[in-house]
Amino acid sequence: MLRATLGFSNTRVTFGVTSSPFLLGAVIDYHLERCLAESDQNEWYGGDFFDKLRKSFYVDNCVTSLPDYSALRLFIETSTEVFAKAKFELRGWENTDPDLKNHLALQS
DSSP, rough: OOOOOOOOOOOOOOOSSSOHHHHHHHHHHHHHHHHHHHHHHHTTOOOOHHHHHHHTTTTTTTTOSSSSOOOOOOHHHHHHHHHHHHOOOOOOOOOOOOHHHHHHHHHO
């Protein structure tokens, strides 16, 4: 006697429970993919920015290297704006240059 196989699929992801880093990565990837498609249509930030941002995530940390303060400031402002669209709050920015640390602390 053969039994029919049932297939189940999840339609919602519950946050606040013990969710995996894999789910967070998938949500971040999905959001950045949508933003990249939107940027192609509206000449938004550009693909290079989204590519750098996407490759910079390690679990829930964004780790990247930028050449100077102006690039850092632009990266912080743009990243914060992009993730605010998905209701993510980016915070806790760190860098290795003592002068930049003091300057960022004064601005926040």
